[in-house]
Amino acid sequence: QVQLVESGGGLVQAGGSLRLSCVDSGRTFSRYTMGWFRQAPGKEREFVAAITWSAGSTYYADSVKGRFTISRDNVKNTMYLQMNVLKPEDTAVYYCAATARQSMLRDSTRYNYWGQGTQVTVSS
Numbered sequence: 001q002v003q004l005v006e007s008g009g010g011l012v013q014a015g016g017s018l019r020l021s022c023v024d025s026g027r028t029f030s031r032y033t034m035g036w037f038r039q040a041p042g043k044e045r046e047f048v049a050a051i052t053w054s055a056g057s058t059y060y061a062d063s064v065k066g067r068f069t070i071s072r073d074n075v076k077n078t079m080y081l082q083m084n085v086l087k088p089e090d091t092a093v094y095y096c097a098a099t100a101r102q103s104m105l106r107d108s109t110r111y112n113y114w115g116q117g118t119q120v121t122v123s124s
Helices: none
Strands: 004-007 010-013 018-024 033-039 046-051 058-060 068-073 078-083 092-099 118-123
Touching: 004 092, 018 033, 018 092, 018 118, 033 068, 033 078, 046 068, 046 078, 058 068
Parallel strands: 010 118
Antiparallel strands: 004 018, 018 078, 033 046, 033 092, 046 058, 068 078, 092 118
16 A cells, blocks of 8 residues: 655745655555656646656656756655755645556556645745
């Protein structure tokens, strides 16, 4: 069973940094590809980044490439999203998600397990 809990959100000024964490309290974390999605008010949930189970491959949305870094520690059952040079348009609720699939990772419908979300607010 996968149970995901995000943390690390908050209020930051534009240009600042935050690091989000996603902990899986289950015992199968290392078997799953993990992803980050976000949803701003009035907008659809969108893909941010994904990382395969071995961390051998990472994927990013064009809007965050070069600013955000996804990583994971399978010993600690934890995934991270380091967010640098934050912009007001990064403001959203950020969700972590897990999937056993290895393809089409930008599609939120491919993910079976979701956390409750953590709010990130970037002020201008």
